[in-house]
Amino acid sequence: QVQLQESGPGLVKPSETLSLTCIVSGASISNYYWSWIRQSPGKGLEWIGYIYYSGSSIYNPSLKSRVTMSVDTSKNQFSLKLTSVTAADTAVYYCARVGCTSAVCYFSYWGQGTLVTASS
Amino acid sequence: DIQMTQSPSSLSVSVGDRVTITCRASQKINSYLNWYQQKPGKAPKLLIYAASSLQSGVPSRFSGSGSTTDFTLTISSLQPEDFATYYCEQSYTTPWTFGQGTKVEIK
Numbered sequence: 598q599v600q601l602q603e604s605g606p607g608l609v610k611p612s613e614t615l616s617l618t619c620i621v622s623g624a625s626i627s628n629y630y631w632s633w634i635r636q637s638p639g640k641g642l643e644w645i646g647y648i649y650y651s652g653s654s655i656y657n658p659s660l661k662s663r664v665t666m667s668v669d670t671s672k673n674q675f676s677l678k679l680t681s682v683t684a685a686d687t688a689v690y691y692c693a694r695v696g697c698t699s700a701v702c703y704f705s706y707w708g709q710g711t712l713v714t715a716s717s
Numbered sequence: 718d719i720q721m722t723q724s725p726s727s728l729s730v731s732v733g734d735r736v737t738i739t740c741r742a743s744q745k746i747n748s749y750l751n752w753y754q755q756k757p758g759k760a761p762k763l764l765i766y767a768a769s770s771l772q773s774g775v776p777s778r779f780s781g782s783g784s785t786t787d788f789t790l791t792i793s794s795l796q797p798e799d800f801a802t803y804y805c806e807q808s809y810t811t812p813w814t815f816g817q818g819t820k821v822e823i824k
């Protein structure tokens with residue numbers, strides 16, 4: 598059974614960098630796309646971007662200048678860095694596996710989510 | 718960005734009711750439309766992908782239809798465990814975007 602678990606600080610100071618890791622168990626990280634999504638009361642669900650196990654990535658243009666995703670296949674995990682955070686980045690952050698058919702891509706497995714608060 | 722608009726934003730229903738939620742895309746997305754269910758404090762769960770394909774393990778009372786810009790999620794007979802918030806999501810083009818959600822509450 599595929600399981601994803603986010604980890605990282607729950608509190609980040611404004612202007613600093615948010616760093617999260619998603620550990621994947623029950624399946625290899627290879628041959629899949631992996632994504633980060635966040636959810637805040639003000640903006641609902643927001644797709645942050647995805648990364649392929651090989652390292653190629655696509656980010657949401659609204660966050661692109663501040664986002665970096667990476668993959669560590671040896672540890673079966675992938676990571677998110679978001680720089681220069683503000684209060685607007687306060688949200689529950691989810692990692693997810695992307696499944697694709699010939700017709701569509703979708704988020705097939707999700708982590709439980711981790712609340713990150715940007716505050717001094 | 719493609720805007721996804723769900724209606725209604727909330728509805729109050731009874732167990733056994735038929736529930737219909739609609740999702741409209743601001744431009745053509747063919748059938749690149751997915752539906753998720755989210756319960757409080759939990760991650761969203763995939764219900765329907767490619768507009769009408771039922772995810773493995775999801776009860777058959779859930780169904781999806783539509784294409785191009787207009788889509789529907791139907792719950793044929795609402796069960797107690799179905800009270801939740803439902804989201805549509807398009808993956809036709811990046812940035813992938815979600816609807817604002819429809820909260821299904823107990824009448």
